[in-house]
Amino acid sequence: MTALLSTINLAFHYPRRPVVFNQLSFQLNRGDILTILGPNGIGKSTLLNCIVGGLTPTAGQLLMNNQPIDQLTVRDRAKMIAYVAQQTANQTALLVQDYVVTGRTPYLSFGQVPGVEDYERGEDALEKLGIIALKDQPLNTLSGGQQQLVTIAKALVQAAPLIILDEPTSALDFGRQQLILELIERLAADGYAIILTSHNPNHAFLLDHQVGLFAPDGHFTVGATQTLLTATALSQTYQADLKLVYVPELGRTICEMPHRLVSPN
Ligand SMILES: Nc1ncnc2c1ncn2[C@@H]1O[C@H](COP(=O)(O)OP(=O)(O)OP(=O)(O)O)[C@@H](O)[C@H]1O
Secondary structure, eight states: OOOSEEEEEEEEEOTTSOEEEEEEEEEEOTTOEEEEEOOTTSSHHHHHHHHHTSSOOSEEEEEETTEEGGGSOHHHHHHHEEEEOSOOOOOOOOBHHHHHGGGGGGGSOTTOOOOHHHHHHHHHHHHHTTOGGGTTSBGGGSOHHHHHHHHHHHHHHTTOSEEEESSTTTTOOHHHHHHHHHHHHHHHHTTOEEEEEOSOHHHHHHHOSEEEEEOTTSOEEEEEHHHHOOHHHHHHHHTSOOEEEEETTTTEEEEEOOSOSSOOO
């Protein structure tokens, strides 16, 4: 079977800076979820940026359906990959519904304005994310978490088979985190492939698909959550003493910090 996305021996370094990653390979098919974990500053966003074309890998290949991604036009790439960058405050005064519908740009010809169907898709996405009530509000009047949900809605209307989410839950409360993780599961069940980054290993345990784990030396390993995420691997990754606990009520393992952060004398 042809993989939707293949990264083959990918390497990257910023100009005059050390290597961020090297010999990085993995494949992703429709229906797959890859949760990327790793310490701060290790290269998670850089890897995503290479995949979406914001950065050019210094070595290796990136293929989409066996075709080099850099041979796709910008428009075709946008039809294949929807990308939600790490959350920063968005100062645009566009109304939420008008902003979300810009996700339809790859499907519009030059100068064509979005039509009723595009707006309906936008409303659908806002409904899915539970924020339809915000549709007439200017984006720059929303909270960080609300903006994060809006940018995910924009990615959904792009209707690309690969959705890349850089820390999609970073600004969200517990309930909204659950909503996004459920949405990711539903999208995968509908045949989308999803790559997300997270600082919370429990997101990987909850999603229970594939994990991409950056070690502190930049080495990247991909595997099934249950196999790859051992207490030793996670403690090494985060340079912390972490415990894995099986919780019968949840029917799964969770990752926790030790009971006491500082032992009593
Ligand atoms: N534009 C840039 N120029 C030079 N170095 C950069 C640039 N952007 C990032 N870096 C460096 O590349 C490395 C990887 O950064 P990246 O943002 O990919 O890490 P990350 O794993 O996403 O981090 P975090 O979890 O903190 O968001 C870091 O050492 C960072 O300082």
